[in-house]
Amino acid sequence: MELQQLVNRIAAEVTPGGEVAGYIPALARTDPHAFGLAVATLDGEVFGAGDHLTPFSIQSISKVFTLALALSRDDGVWSRVGREPSGSPFNSLVQLETEQGIPRNPFINAGALVVTDHLGLGAADRLLGFLRRESGNPALDVDPEVAKSELGHSDRNRALAHFMSSYGNMRNDVDVVVREYVRQCSIAMSCADLARATLFLARHGVRNDGTRLLGVSGAKRVNAVMLTCGTYDAAGQFAYRVGLPGKSGVGGGVIAVVPGRCAICVWSPGLDARGNSVAGVDALDRFTTLTGWSVF
């Protein structure tokens, strides 16, 4: 089946469901019935269906790109954050106390705050520059309404950052790190933008302009951590159903990587209890079942 027919079929078959994230007020106003799907192939061609050109809040999908940017400089971040699944909610504090302020992995909030701190001042601008180049969309930006709303409801993230600071695992001022982190999460992108921006992970580290962001091992590692930790305490279920490295965000987006073939982004704002898009995971399950494209 042609990819265009395939994405059309999946978009026609899935039913958006679940609850829109309510803890960030600006996100709570998103249409729960929206659905978009885009597949970008290695040559940069994009096959899209539904609301694949509608920008949405990337939220925790940003964590993949900040990790890749940190690893493109050096491996030092791994002394400050682990790479084991947490089995806990994405914003949980509990493991930090028994694990000396070292978060389990870079894709839960605590871990992503450490990665942002590691990137240092200007982390969000660096991320924006990278995403504009890779997506080919120079107009990409932070959604100021989401950023303001999220910053006004960031007690939990501040608590995580202060707690890690008490263990010596924050270099910059906590308020500055939380502000940078919130800006990263508040970037608005469409499925088409995100699928193109994720292609470097399908191309074993090579950016859309042919230069390398990561070595082959670096790209393998980011993909591996996505598979084991990208959907928080549902990572096992996601691997079981989809069989691909994937990363979700509470804006309802999910990206997935088929190494050597394509990058996929699906968006539907209705979430399950673990904060993953219900129709998004369903669409990816159908995609790998219909194509047979998985890492297994």
Ligand SMILES: NC(=O)CC[C@H](N)C(=O)O
């Ligand atoms: N899972 C997510 O997408 C969470 C990101 C959100 N910005 C938060 O910090 O809570």
